[in-house]
Amino acid sequence: MTDTVPRPRDGEELGEPDPQDSLLLCAPLRIEARALRRGLRDLPYPPAVIRTGYGTTRAAQQAGSLSHRPFGQIMVMGLGAGLSTDLSPGDLVVGTEVGSVTCASAPILAGELRRAGLSAHTGRITTVDHLVRRAERAKLAADGWLLADMESGPLAAAAGGHPVAVIRAVSDTPHHPVAGIVSGGLAALRSLRAAAPVAQRWAAACGTRQVLLAGPRSFCAGVERAIEIVERVLERQGPPVYVRKQIVHNTRVVGDLESRGAIFVDELDQVPDGATVVFSAHGVSPAVREEAARRGLAVIDATCPLVSKVHAEARRFAADGYTVALIGHAGHEEVEGTLGEAPDSTILVQTAADVAAMRPRDDKRVAYLMQTTLSVDEAAEVSGALRERFPAMRAPGSDDICYATTNRQVAVRAVAAESDLVLVAGSKNSSNSVRLVETCERAGTPAHLIDGAEDIQLDWLAGVSTIGLTAGASAPPAVVEEIIAALSGLGEVSVSERVTTTESIRFGLPKEVRQ
Numbered sequence: 001m002t003d004t005v006p007r008p009r010d011g012e013e014l015g016e017p018d019p020q021d022s023l024l025l026c027a028p029l030r031i032e033a034r035a036l037r038r039g040l041r042d043l044p045y046p047p048a049v050i051r052t053g054y055g056t057t058r059a060a061q062q063a064g065s066l067s068h069r070p071f072g073q074i075m076v077m078g079l080g081a082g083l084s085t086d087l088s089p090g091d092l093v094v095g096t097e098v099g100s101v102t103c104a105s106a107p108i109l110a111g112e113l114r115r116a117g118l119s120a121h122t123g124r125i126t127t128v129d130h131l132v133r134r135a136e137r138a139k140l141a142a143d144g145w146l147l148a149d150m151e152s153g154p155l156a157a158a159a160g161g162h163p164v165a166v167i168r169a170v171s172d173t174p175h176h177p178v179a180g181i182v183s184g185g186l187a188a189l190r191s192l193r194a195a196a197p198v199a200q201r202w203a204a205a206c207g208t209r210q211v212l213l214a215g216p217r218s219f220c221a222g223v224e225r226a227i228e229i230v231e232r233v234l235e236r237q238g239p240p241v242y243v244r245k246q247i248v249h250n251t252r253v254v255g256d257l258e259s260r261g262a263i264f265v266d267e268l269d270q271v272p273d274g275a276t277v278v279f280s281a282h283g284v285s286p287a288v289r290e291e292a293a294r295r296g297l298a299v300i301d302a303t304c305p306l307v308s309k310v311h312a313e314a315r316r317f318a319a320d321g322y323t324v325a326l327i328g329h330a331g332h333e334e335v336e337g338t339l340g341e342a343p344d345s346t347i348l349v350q351t352a353a354d355v356a357a358m359r360p361r362d363d364k365r366v367a368y369l370m371q372t373t374l375s376v377d378e379a380a381e382v383s384g385a386l387r388e389r390f391p392a393m394r395a396p397g398s399d400d401i402c403y404a405t406t407n408r409q410v411a412v413r414a415v416a417a418e419s420d421l422v423l424v425a426g427s428k429n430s431s432n433s434v435r436l437v438e439t440c441e442r443a444g445t446p447a448h449l450i451d452g453a454e455d456i457q458l459d460w461l462a463g464v465s466t467i468g469l470t471a472g473a474s475a476p477p478a479v480v481e482e483i484i485a486a487l488s489g490l491g492e493v494s495v496s497e498r499v500t501t502t503e504s505i506r507f508g509l510p511k512e513v514r515q
């Protein structure tokens, strides 16, 4: 594990942190405090580790005295009793709720611990005044608690509005009860020691912030329609429902539909004969439709109508004897589908160099089309190169880059201009989300693609006071809310929105799933 807290360079001195901004690291037991100090000993200015004492009474006394002490943040770290059979000794539990205190930054902290190579879970932590035995473990687990300890509740409550976090290392579990506490305790202390530098990074990321929301953001009409189609088929036919490829490129959406009975397959040979299959929003080539017909599969097509429009243009240009230059990214499902409409007449061009290498049948009969989710700027460069080489080139009837892609790029550019950092909610295989990151970077603002709050790296946030926030067209709006909630656990967050346009487009559903 690496420590990325800034260190003085040769000849440079780092000032002592102001106590008002400093982290108080609370460890109830001497053995826990020692593990933390060992984990922190290589840092230039390690935070104060306070031994707060064993049990609820000592914790409450210490909590009272903490209110007289200046601090910026409180983190409680120690061992605890795992209540779930999913936990193993040495696992870390990051509290989302600790007693009555909400620790909103838990997803960010847990993600950071996982990237540090530790096994970290998030969940509710309860504080009790005795060691928990077998029957009580089961009852607490049934009540929704993931871990029990004897001190965190009162100590967390002492934060009094300052950022607060609790990390407990599991020493015993239902499968490894207190009898095995020695070996479990050693594993837990090792994890605690390894987690200590992350506490310092968490504290460095804390601060009050402004979040600027880009508007529009998140789901487009094509994605809403595709998800609704799968939901309706699930409702009508019950699980399983087969979907060729990811219905939209987002891990949250796919995971949610999977949990409700959708089965995502790469190819039709994974779909049983006679079953119903949904085609994804990105579209398919005619070869896939023909195979589905040959197999007797019942097809429900969730292809976005704006992708279908590009397919129709490809067929029309090819029928008129044109060579079609398709501007897009090799391997993307949408591009595969469009290429399949007129494979002998279509050439994929990704760069100006590809344009120079094109060998059309007739220079005077060239047309171009675009993938719907390209960067507007990047696509303009390639289409400019095409027009220079083929001045008589025909263009699509209307822009192929869809309204949702264009609108989200314009909106994120506006927030990037005012932000120190932009977070883009979206999955790595989401073309339009990746383009949003590139748009910010082209505007000179660092940006990161994240599936959720757990992907936010604490180092990104140190010294950042204004965060731009958007979501790709396939990312659910709830992810944006989750990210804001998690950031608010690092300090007060004020949220405002920069709306560059509003959207009201809706697409009708295919007849198979209409009411």
Ligand code: SF4
Binding pocket: 220, 221, 222, 223, 281, 304, 305, 306, 307, 372, 373, 402, 403, 404, 405, 432, 473
């Ligand atoms: S991003 Fe555009 S093309 Fe893709 S599903 Fe949404 S509206 Fe349709």
